[in-house]
Amino acid sequence: MSKHQLVVILDYGSQYTQLITRRVRELGIYSKILPGDVSIARIEELAPKAVILSGGPSSVYDEDAPVLPKRFLEYQKAKQVPVLGICYGMQLLAQSLGGKVKKAPVREYGRMEVMPAGISGLFPKGSSAFQAWMSHGDETSEAPAGFEVVARSQSGSFAAMENPNQKIYGLQFHPEVTHTVGGIQILENFLVNLSGIKPDWNMESILEEQVQAIREKVGPKAAVLCALSGGVDSAVAAVLLHKAVGDRLHCFFVDHGLLRHKEQERVMEMFRTQLHLPVTCLDHSERFLKLLEGVTDPEKKRKIIGAEFIQSFEIAAESIAEKVGHLPEFLVQGTLYPDVIESSPGHKHSMTIKSHHNVGGLPANLRFQLIEPLRELFKDEVRELGKTLGVPQDFLSRHPFPGPGLAVRIIGDITREKLDILRQVDEIFISSLKTSGLYHQIWQAFAVFLPVRTVGVQGDGRTHDHVVALRAVTSSDGMTADWFPLPYPFLAEVSNQICNSVRGVSRVVYDVTSKPPATIEWE
Ligand code: XMP
Numbered sequence: 001m002s003k004h005q006l007v008v009i010l011d012y013g014s015q016y017t018q019l020i021t022r023r024v025r026e027l028g029i030y031s032k033i034l035p036g037d038v039s040i041a042r043i044e045e046l047a048p049k050a051v052i053l054s055g056g057p058s059s060v061y062d063e064d065a066p067v068l069p070k071r072f073l074e075y076q077k078a079k080q081v082p083v084l085g086i087c088y089g090m091q092l093l094a095q096s097l098g099g100k101v102k103k104a105p106v107r108e109y110g111r112m113e114v115m116p117a118g119i120s121g122l123f124p125k126g127s128s129a130f131q132a133w134m135s136h137g138d139e140t141s142e143a144p145a146g147f148e149v150v151a152r153s154q155s156g157s158f159a160a161m162e163n164p165n166q167k168i169y170g171l172q173f174h175p176e177v178t179h180t181v182g183g184i185q186i187l188e189n190f191l192v193n194l195s196g197i198k199p200d201w202n203m204e205s206i207l208e209e210q211v212q213a214i215r216e217k218v219g220p221k222a223a224v225l226c227a228l229s230g231g232v233d234s235a236v237a238a239v240l241l242h243k244a245v246g247d248r249l250h251c252f253f254v255d256h257g258l259l260r261h262k263e264q265e266r267v268m269e270m271f272r273t274q275l276h277l278p279v280t281c282l283d284h285s286e287r288f289l290k291l292l293e294g295v296t297d298p299e300k301k302r303k304i305i306g307a308e309f310i311q312s313f314e315i316a317a318e319s320i321a322e323k324v325g326h327l328p329e330f331l332v333q334g335t336l337y338p339d340v341i342e343s344s345p346g347h348k349h350s351m352t353i354k355s356h357h358n359v360g361g362l363p364a365n366l367r368f369q370l371i372e373p374l375r376e377l378f379k380d381e382v383r384e385l386g387k388t389l390g391v392p393q394d395f396l397s398r399h400p401f402p403g404p405g406l407a408v409r410i411i412g413d414i415t416r417e418k419l420d421i422l423r424q425v426d427e428i429f430i431s432s433l434k435t436s437g438l439y440h441q442i443w444q445a446f447a448v449f450l451p452v453r454t455v456g457v458q459g460d461g462r463t464h465d466h467v468v469a470l471r472a473v474t475s476s477d478g479m480t481a482d483w484f485p486l487p488y489p490f491l492a493e494v495s496n497q498i499c500n501s502v503r504g505v506s507r508v509v510y511d512v513t514s515k516p517p518a519t520i521e522w523e
Contacts, residue, residue, distance in 0.1 A: 003209065004030035012036045012056030012066050012088050018338065020052055020086070020176040022378055025367065027188050028199030036066045040075050045459040046074075050082045050195040053089025055174065058140050060088075060095045068096055072465050082167040082195040087136055090161070090170030097144035099167070106155055106174075111179055113154040120150035120162055121194045122169060122186050132159065132173035132180040139172065168193070203381075203388040207240070214244035217371060218330060221248075223320055225368065226278060226332035227313060228253045229403060230267045230397055233334030233374060235275075236386040237297075240275050240373050240471050241332055243389070250318040251277060256305065257285025258405030258419070260368040261427040274392055279303045280319070284312050288413065296412050298523035305404045312362060317368070331368035334374045336382065338477065379477065394405035399444045400478065408523040412451035417504075418466075422449045422503045425468045432494050433472070442484050448511075456506030465506035468498065473520055481515040 009019045011033050024031035033041065038057070043051070058065040063366060073096060076083055085093040091101045114132040116123045134153065143149055143161045153162035153172070162169045164270050167191060171270040175183035191197045226238045228251055240448050241249045251271070264281060271279045290306050313331065314337050321327045362370075382398045402408055406426075411420050426447040433439040448469040456463040470491075475481035511518075 004200055004205075005049045006027065006046055007031040007050045007052060007191065007197070008043060008046060009033045009035045009054060010038065010069070010089070012092070013058065014055035014087065016174055016176050017054040018378075018456060020054060022380075023330065024052070024188055025192065025201060025378070025381070027191060028201050029191055029197055029203040030052070032077055036069070038069055040071045041067050043069065043072075043075065048081060049197045050084070050191055051076075052334070053083065053085040053092060055087030055089060055135070058088060060091050060101050061138075061392060066092075068092060069475045076168070077166070081169055082190070083169065084190050085168075085170040086174060086176070087172060090172055091140055093168060093170050094140040094144055094147075097147075099140060099144035099147065100142035100459050101138050102141045104137060104139040105156060106159070107137045108139075108155065110134065112173070113157075114151050114159045114173060115154070116151045116160075117394060118148060118150050120160065121164065122150065122160060122171070122189050124172075124182070124185060124189070127182075128179045132175075132183070133177040134173050136172060140170070164194070167421075169194070203384050206377075206381075206385060207243075207388055210240055211244045214241060214371060214373060218245050218248070222330060223324055223326065223328040224330040224332060224371065225313065225316055225320060225328040226251045227309070227316070228267065228271070229334075229401075230259070230263055231334070231401055232379075232386060232391075232398060233336060233382055234332070235395065236374050236382050236389065236391060237270075237332050237334045238271075238277060239275055241387045243373070248279075249332075250277040250316070250320045250323075252312075253279050254282045254312045254316075255281060255283045255285050256288040256308070256312075256405060258288065258305075258407045258414075259431075260401070260406070261423040261512060270395055271391065274395075275390070280316070282312055282316060284308070284315075284340070289309075289416070292407060292414050294413050298408060301407045301414075301523070302404050306405060309403070310366075313368075330371050331364075331417075333370050333372045336371040337374075337376055337378055340375050351359050386522075387438050397440060399439075399442070399446075402521060406423045408444060408521050410449040411491070411522055419500060421466060421504050422447060422468070425449075425498050425505060428493055428497050428501070429470055432490070432497070434473045436490055438472075438486070438490065441474070442472045443475040443481065444479075444520060445470075445484075447471075450509075454507050457494070458506065463506045466504050466510060468505055469505040469509045470494070471511040471521070471522075472522070473515070474514075475520070478520060481520050482514050483514055486510065 007029055009021050009031055021031045021033055026066055094103050112134045113129050115129045116127050140158045147163045147320055149158050149159045150163050153159045159172045168250050175186040178338045228234045238251050252265055268281055288308050296300055317327050384395045406422055407414055429447050450467045452467050453464050454467055456465055472484040473481040474484050498508050
């Protein structure tokens with residue numbers, strides 16, 4: 001992506017850092033997140049056209065509060081790179097440039113009115129008071145020499161400061177959050193008008209560059225192996241690779257026996273008839289299900305499935321070698337940007353909740369080189385790229401499905417009978433969501449098989465049958481989620497249909513837990 005004009009976002013641990021990056025990209029400008037303490041050499045190497053300092057949970061007076069990269073201010077002055085500090089980023093600038101930061105008498109949190117004062121290139125001409133999103137305990141109480149306060153909040157504290165000659169700007173509120181009215185306009189003013197950046201980040205240019213980069217990396221002879229999961233990311237990666245290297249791409253779809261109803265047929269059909277991309281299906285369900293027999297621990301299930309996928313890749317590689325006379329040198333991975341963002345103090349996760357990320361999920365001695373054509377993109381950008389590549393819209397807007405499939409939706413040990421029941425229940429639930437127009441309001445929906453039997457009554461007889469749970473959530477990235485309030489009549493109809501048509505199920509429950517405290521999947 002080196003051809004694009006770049007904006008660097010320095011991360012001080014704000015929950016909104018990724019959002020800033022996405023907003024900048026929405027303006028058609030390429031942006032990248034780096035840790036707040038990155039070396040100045042790295043910044044110099046990337047030569048950004050502007051730098052944005054994120055917010056963060058620290059106080060500049062904390063003992064180990066994050067600081068600007070060493071020699072950042074000297075670099076900024078020498079190169080005249082425009083800088084915008086947001087929230088903690090503004091306080092950091094104020095303190096580093098000789099101003100003062102103090103504990104705010106009233107902690108500002110939530111929507112606040114902001115009043116521009118004087119003329120600033122950040123705000124549209126003649127702008128009046130507007131609503132902005134605040135979230136801070138400290139505030140700038142004295143602007144550094146040469147700076148002017150260009151907006152105040154309703155409580156009178158500094159909401160924006162600037163030194164246009166030095167090209168340094170600060171905002172106490174969050175322009176990246178939609179609650180800030182006109183926030184995107186403020187970011188655009190900073191990037192386009194004040195920093196002189198010309199938007200050049202769009203799907204056509206990304207596509208062209210990626211095709212070029214893949215061709216250079218793969219060279220004229222090598223073969224490429226791509227394992228499709230049935231999900232959006234691997235499908236978009238495959239179509240992109242196919243465009244770049246043609247029939248030197250060999251796509252495989254591994255059926256691990258843990259797929260949804262008719263999933264294998266649906267995926268194969270779409271690739272063959274709509275994308276005209278040949279895919280070989282490897283039915284390895286016997287092997288996976290044998291190894292999973294009697295396994296109840298969720299992490300053990302994931303580890304077994306992960307290891308067996310590698311086995312399947314090896315088998316696929318051998319079959320390519322038989323066909324073309326040599327082993328494939330490359331393996332395609334659908335890794336996305338949120339998985340690879342260079343870690344920073346605010347983004348260090350101390351605990352593994354579930355071992356399910358692509359990054360680091362492959363063994364160190366893997367004999368393929370990886371190609372990760374989506375590693376610079378967010379999920380919504382992947383969907384857009386897919387659209388540009390002609391991937392059908394109904395496929396792009398599918399709910400996510402986990403790699404270990406139904407294995408993590410059958411609580412306890414996995415049997416063919418349970419898989420069969422769960423497939424039928426899931427199919428009734430998902431097709432009802434589609435026919436009732438609810439599917440696209442939901443981020444992810446599925447059924448879960450529970451390891452309990454309860455008493456029921458059907459006809460005139462007593463039953464002692466299985467319980468299934470239904471789950472539907474809204475989310476933007478799967479990191480947090482809210483349970484979706486499905487209408488009662490819908491639940492009643494689906495429950496009826498399940499109990500009447502799926503043998504072995506006599507009770508249906510609906511999961512009303514958000515994430516946190518639960519996770520989206522039950523295992
Ligand atoms: P959780 O359950 O962690 O799920 O709240 C968040 C999102 O990740 C998906 N998920 C997985 N995806 N392999 C995957 O490829 C996995 O092992 C896995 N576990 C969870 C889940 O479906 C949800 O979209």
